[in-house]
Amino acid sequence: MVAVMQKHYDLFLACAPGLEPLLHDEVLALRPVSAVAEPGGVAVRGGLDLLHRVHLELGLALRAQLTVDRSAATRLDHLATHAATLPWHAWLPVGANVTVRAHARGSRLYHTGAIAERVAAGIAVRLGPPRAGGSEQTVYARIVDDHCALSIDTGGEPLHRRGYRQATAKAPLREDLARAALIASGWDRKTPLVDPMCGSGTIAIEGAWLARGIPPGHLRRFAFMDGPLFDPERWRLARERALDKALPAAPPILASDRDAGAIAAANANAARAGVTADLDCACAALGHAPGLRRPPSPPGAVVTNPPWGRRLGGKQPLRPLYQSLGTRLKELPGRWRVGLVLADPDFARDVVPGLKSALMTDAGGTKIYLFAGTTRR
Ligand SMILES: C[S@@+](CC[C@H](N)C(=O)[O-])C[C@H]1O[C@@H](n2cnc3c(N)ncnc32)[C@H](O)[C@@H]1O
Incomplete structure (x- = not known):
């Protein structure tokens, strides 16, 4: 056509x-x-x-x-x-x-x-x-x-559906919101990225794609491709050019979650996204998260989406988890960027005092916030 x-x-x-x-x-x-x-x-x-x-x-x-x-x-x-x-x-x-x-x-x-x-x-x-x-x-x-x-x-299926996330764990974060959180966190895309509550790996995978410059739509079809506006040769060239420009590797990306099923999903999604070699996914509770216990250097960013309570069962029981994340972050050597995706802004203070709201949006009717800043030391 x-x-x-x-x-x-x-x-x-x-x-x-x-x-x-x-x-x-x-x-x-x-x-x-x-x-x-x-x-x-x-x-x-x-x-x-x-x-x-x-x-x-x-x-x-x-x-x-x-x-x-x-x-x-x-x-x-x-x-x-x-x-x-x-x-x-x-x-x-x-x-x-x-x-x-x-x-x-x-x-x-x-x-x-x-x-x-x-x-x-x-x-x-x-x-x-x-x-x-x-x-x-x-x-x-x-x-x-x-x-x-x-x-x-012209897109058909919503554009955030990249095509790699076929396995999900509990309460997955939409791909566009994960990408927005990474950008708004101030991560420089050259230094390490840690997500110690990675679920199905969306933040880590979007982080690898951002760092390498991998085009988000390269794995899927769009509605306009069935019609006369689509020029297959133009698409092939644009896709090839974008993939050729992509960097061969990302900085270290350490993802972990206490749920073995989530890690299996993250690994399967990373394979489909072509970033298996960029991600180090481990099954570990927060206190043993490799990215926080043995942090890579130089300091980079911790960007994570802890349980929100609303979807995963109540607010008060979660306070210790946020406080424990705060303790781990304070122990990190050097100055790390921090990005937290939260449904309740109160939790930001429990993690690192002084984090600022960098983004406010909506995910399926739930207001969500991205708080960003740096660890103090
Ligand atoms: C909101 S989900 C993260 C979703 C993820 N961003 C995604 O796109 O799939 C929160 C995750 O935190 C994990 N989690 C909760 N408590 C944890 C703990 N103490 N240590 C490690 N992971 C924990 C849960 O297993 C869950 O996968």
Whole structure:
């Protein structure tokens, strides 16, 4: 399939709340024509190369949406006739099974079911009926103040699903949030990284990918790959170029957890992510965590996501665990960066006094905080 080339594509890259400035930085590294951070994400303009590279190289976005049309919208019947005038075959695969998701605010049109139905009918006129086994595609119709924006979800599965995390332990941290925590912790990506409560290894694996510059989307497929916007040669070259640039090894990354099942999951995930040689995963309770008992040098960062209580059974019983983490961190020689992913900011004081809130976001309805700072010595 050959893409019908447009000069520029307008994408909205959605991310977890609070991550917009970090995602903006990530996007700027791809040299877009423009990139503007907005509540909920970053609006980006760029060519077909950029459209491929946002899927391949961004690690903090959750969704990529290609805006294909903006129009006034005050009548339902006009929605269908207008949608039928758009060149959907330039963006979506023929025979696709298109789901339209509608949203309406402050507008004469408010019945989201009817809006979705009319837009879907208009798309079907241009694209033809869905074929059995046709590609699954999603189109968004957002009507705000009587204006409708139509966009295509070019990613499909949320972008944080890198494809390596098929084994999980209890309460896994989403990959985008692990990456954000590592960035916001101030870890320099050159010195050692320790996660003594690593669960399925997300922080350690994202740490290895960050340190080596491995592109987060290189293992998986995206929805746009089924359609005319996808240029396989362009993808192959971009992927090859990014992987060629990746460093051959990460600094020492020591991950441990007291749960043997979690360590098995972390090892299996690390193998799929291609970072087995970068990670040292051990089954050990906090007091025996190799990264804290025999810390590598020079000092680096301890970034960890201890149990939150809400999901894993109550707050008070966890206090000793946080205090014990604090004791271990105080014993570390030299000055280490510390990054803690918490659902309760009170615990930060138990670990290291003076840690500052570096990031506040939301994971599936739970407010979460990243506290960052350094050990005192
Ligand atoms: C919230 S989970 C970490 C999830 C992880 N970030 C991931 O993405 O899978 C907290 C982890 O702390 C571990 N843990 C709890 N108490 C511990 C202790 N005393 N020593 C070591 N690990 C402990 C649990 O086994 C659990 O895997």
